[in-house]
Amino acid sequence: MQIIYTDVLVVGGGLAGQRVAIGARRRGLDTIVLSLVPAKRSHSSAAQGGMQASLGNCLGGAGDNEDIHFADTVRGSDWGADQAVVRMFAHTAPKAIRELTAWGVPFNRVASGERTISVDGESKVISEPDESHGLITARNFGGTAKWRACYVSDGTGHAMLYTMSNRAIAEKIPVHERMEAVALICDGPRCCGAIVRNLMSGELLAYVAKATCIATGGYGRIYRVSTNAVINEGIGAAIALQTGVATLGNMEAVQFHPTGIFPAGILVTEGCRGDGGLLLDGAGHRFMPDYEPEQRELASRDVVSRRMEEHIAAGHGAQSRFGEHLWLDIRLLGEAHIASKLREVKEICQYFLGVDPAQELIPVRPAQHYSMGGIRTDHNGHSQTLTGLFAAGEAACWDMHGFNRLGGNSVAETVVAGMIVGESIADFCASDAGALTVSTTLVQESLRREEGRLQAIANSTGDESVYELTGLMQDTMTRNVGIFREGEKLQEAVADLRSLQQRAAAIRLRSTARGASPELVATYRLRHMLRLAQCTAYGALQRTESRGAHFRADFPRRDDSQWLKRTLARWPDPDADTPELSYEALDIARMEIPPGWRGYGERDYIAHADSARRQQQIDALLADVPETDRAARQQALMPFRHLLPAHLRADNQRVGDGQ
């Protein structure tokens, strides 16, 4: 048995995982990153349009600051987010982008002087300020009051991930590629590392670590139509769930992106609409202003996706032999803009659709895109129930997105979370709680258990096919746990998933090939994915309200009086067919912005009695603080800086300061 000892084990080589590793390494800890694929191929590289950070350099971002970014994010979350975490995030995002810039990311810059842009279907000439020339520029995104999405053409995630990976290589952090954590090693409520399978040779080995951090991204592949990479199967979250000790938060909160190309579901960035692109229906009519006069195409993603599906259901879709869809029109942005700022979009349209988006319309329909749910942690990224287990990025629910994430907030979150969680891991390792004594017997037992599980799969004489069952899971999730949900369909999904879980025990492998064995991989992952899917479906069934991306046709209103709370899922009995759910209330008395209307989307909601009370309290607290002192006003309502590592607490400077 091979055992590798390290201080910190990071599972996942995307932006979050590598930034965590850099932070831990800089504090002197031995750190190893595991990655399913070469780190630079992680799904972070697919982020296109931008990273939200309130630099306020360009004209559209003038006057931006952390307060506005905070408010946009809270409204975007439909008040499901932890506001203290959102504050930590909005405050650290400008630092994250400045660090990445110093490390080499070629963010696009402000060019002073006049230029022509497209707004609301019309061309308009604007003049960028001289004092910002050469500073990082930004584009408009949905659900934001300012132009805040800083970008590198439409390859933002790619550029960020390459710079981050290169930095990790420079700091000599080993990345063990094509390695998959298949189980966590637990000593009661203490996580001691992971059992890992080498995806090239098929061998199992054990990694023992004082701190283990899951940064494996989302679980989009439980759906059939998803923008996610094929590796986004949520296995990191699933092995945490499998411990029976760690909890998953808000698994029913699943985002659908408005513009997946149809029918393949490949993403084209929100930057298309941010830069002035429009959504048209089958008749060529621009329909979003009819539904959303305030924000039109640039309401939050949950709202735009819902309006699109509503419009198709009303009979206004474009027909094609693959089914109905709508159109994205970026022709008005012009050839030059598309060739320089939307070049990935151009390539994707060219290769997958045979369409030149400067001349033709792009067929689009909403597709699963992001997992707001994930491993529940505190504001430090530490599991509250399994000591030594941390999580960061999309795999985590710490919880800054609530029930809907804003575009551009995910790549920003990965880096910010990495900066914060890397430090908290180092603090943990230095503390008494971080000391680890683990017996070799325990490690051996964990390894043997996994060997036994894999052997049982290989020896199974049942007659089920892993690929058929995977397809059935994805079908029921897409059909019954999608954009529009209702009790009956959710019941059906829960029943389907129960039956699939039973059938999955009878999967027989068709291939007995040695080594990597892709079919064996698909089989053990399917069992994990079925549990994640059940957490999602079952959580959605229980949540009898609509909030953010979770929309119940039978309970169309947000219900703060009953449901201002986070769903927690645990799976203590491995033989159970549904998770154990519990709920964690969000305390309005501690909120900086009590629940209200988001400024777009449905106006009708059931208020909580505490909301008005908190608003009165806020008004009273602010009465004596001058309007010009925004830091003092913030501090009076919800102090948060003490929650951050000391070196991340200072004010962010901006070019307009002191004017």
Next chain:
Amino acid sequence: MKPTPMQTIPLKQSRTLRIEILRHNPADPDSHPHLQVFEIEEAETMTLFIALTEIRQTQDASLQFDFVCRAGICGSCGMLINGRPGLACRTLTRELPDTIRLAPLPGFELIGDLSVNTGKWMRGMSERLETWVHRENIEAIDIDAVEQRMAPELAEQLYELERCIECGCCIAACGTAQMHEDFVGAAGLNQIARFRLDPRDTRSDADYYELVGDESGVFGCMTLLGCEDYCPKNLPLAVQLAFLRRKMARQGL
């Protein structure tokens, strides 16, 4: 090659595709490299990603290949498609003849069938060429302060070279790389061009000369330009290599 617009192509009789795959599993001592033939019915908008996935799911579950983003972004799925290196995920079968021969990219360690270890090669290249911004006190930068300015055009030029996805097609298409396994290839030399252009990197031409001023670097290139022909991202590799060679030659005088 610009594919036909999807919405306008006529419905036609579907073809039966004959897909020949060069197979070998190094983990199995009894395995010998051989061509295996699969037949599948072509579907509308079928890519090689869809075709290979279908073959694995319905005909041979042991077939190894690599896809991640399936959108032409991550660089995982480079392979030889009828003899030419390319990204399988964004290759539509309707652009190919009835017989399609697939083989792993040459020049990389074989993991199995169509899966090769480009990740290991690229990491080695990054370590050797130190493909990161070199500057003093990079651990102590002031991240509260306004960022340093950069000319907008320069940022765009840097991104032009930053677009490499390390898929390995340029290495598979390169005569030198196939003969000399320590040649850094267009993927490596493009990195040097990228950091050389970046004012945040304090290295000089003398430093770069130490890294690529020999036969395993820029002087190994025979200007066959397979790299430029087969780069899926259309990086300006020929121009960059010529420019870098001139700079390095001058440095070496």
